[in-house]
Amino acid sequence: MTQTLKIASAQLNAHLGDLEGNMKNIRAAYARAKADGADILVLPEQCIIGYPAEDLVLKPAAVSDCKAFAEDFAKETQDGPAVVFNLPWHDGEALYNALLFMHGGAITDIRYKHHLPNYGVFDEYRIFKSGPLPKPVMFKGICLGLPICEDLWQPGVASHLASQGAELLISPNASPWRRTAMCERIEALGAKVHNEGLPLIYVNQIGGQDELVFDGSSFSMAADGAIVQALKSFVEDYDLAVWEKQGGVWTCRSAKQEAQLTGPEADWRACCLGLGDYVNKNGFKDVVLGLSGGIDSAMAAAIAVDALGPQRVWCVMMPSRYTSDDSLKDAKDCIARMGCRYDIVPIKAGFDALLSMTAPLFKGLEPNTTEENMQSRIRAVTLMALSNKFGPMLVTTGNKSEMAVGYATLYGDMCGGYNPLKDLYKTEVFALASWRNAHNPDDLLGGDAPIPPVIITKPPTAELRDNQKDSDSLPEYDVLDDILLGLIEQELPVEDILARGHSKADVKRIQHLLYIAEYKRRQSPPGVKISSKNFGKDRRYPITNKYRDKI
Secondary structure, X not given: OOOEEEEEEEEOOOOOOOHHHHHHHHHHHHHXXXXXXXXXXXXXXOOOOOOOOHHHHHOHHHHHHHHHHHHHHHHOOOOOOEEEEEEEEEEOXXXXXXXXXXXXXXXXXXXXXXXXXXXXXXXXXXXXXOOOOOOOEEEOOEEEEOOOOHHHHOXXXXXXXXXXXXXXXXXXXXXXXXXXXXXXXXXXXXXXXXXXXXXXXXXXOEEEEOOEEEEEOOEEEOOOOOEEEEOOEOOOEEEEEEEEEEOOEEEEEEOOEOOOOOHHHHHHHHHHHHHHHHHHHOOOOOEEEEOOOOHHHHHHHHHHHHHHOHHHEEEEEOOOOOOOHHHHHHHHHHHHHHOOXXXXXXXXXXHHHHHHHHHHHHOOOOOOHHHHHHHHHHHHHHHHHHHHHHOOEEEOOOOXXXXXXXXXXXXXXXXXXXEOOOOOOHXXXXXXXXXXXXXXXXXXXXXXXXXXXXXXXOOOOOOOOOOOOHHHOOOOHHHHHHHHHHHOOOOOOHHHHHOOOOOHHHHHHHHHXXXXXXXXXXXXXXXXXXXXXXXXXXXXXXXXXOOOOOO
């Protein structure tokens, strides 16, 4: 029985469905682990197909192809490290989320995920069959427990493995990022490690997949729950940890300890990774967005530049009769700081033409939101025309506060392929913009202080009528966002929200606006999940819904 184990952790960015490309990255990680003299290489959950593959795993050909690639790869382990490899796997008529343990040129053991998550963004229970409580795997005389992601979070699997003699827990994961992710992982998994007295090697996926972002942040814990290894956050990373058995306990003797990100930098990097991977994995060369001189479009542009580089970002200013000189000046200052392409396309001619077309029907009626929405939709048509003609993906720029209460124009400023701000409340947009101006991490592609300070401090306005301000139609954003936080993330009774000091009129109105805007959100583009409950996979309210919590 060996007394030393070298375990390589490789957090990889899987391109969902790109089996050949993913296998190329897996083989590169394997070659590195082999060169390092590793005993075991640990890969993330569903490393070959990507996670979450959703109904793609119900396609028999996709599952068969995964199996064929895995079986070929297993042959390559003849004289190298063993591999912890995860994939969708048919066993008879049943489809499992399966872990393959490969070494000596073969697949030696297969274990199935026991706990299938069926909450929040997860719906594995609909796709996979639950496997039995897994037995440990023997390797070089060592008894290894190999729980798959959720099996670590729920009771039963870790304790069962411990009772069966497991000495180490090695777990492939695809755990999506949200602000509370790191705290939840350390608390929940640390409790499992402490209770069972077994060290843990936790390897997590990294990358953007539609609205989900996976941060990596892989780590290892000693038997007492102390963190003994930490890989980077929001980038691919690799490390070789040396474990030794002394006094019957496995102890990590050598591993790196990277700073794992939380707070504003984690939020910002999640937005960059989500947008960047969406653009790159879907084959777009560049992006286009409308730059108004306001905070939302400025921040969306800054995220795009940080993720893609200034040469891949095209900003278009589309002034109307209501656009102020200050907005034009602020937009130009923004572009000067970011260094990306900038064009001005006035919409006056288009707006005048549309007013002329509808004048006979609107005769005698006062202008209202109809004319405001016309301007927003003319801008959307302009941006989509540029997208169609030249090929860049249109980035949309609405924040969560606007999405919540419908303060956005369907087929207007909601138009686009992806929204990096979709899960950020307006107050969070201001805070993150200030953070980015004060910080410029080396590996972001933008420069220092990309957003002019005046854009952060001036009163927000859509500039769709004379002297318009957002506060004309909505409560101040600190009030609005606190009410929305209570209604959305916390699902609080209105009595509890009123107890925070909000007026009945505000709470009643905001609750009503939240529910009646559901139809808009169903038609909005995907965006990065930041919070514990985003609009999309997390929150699925009916469009037709008369219920209101009585105030």
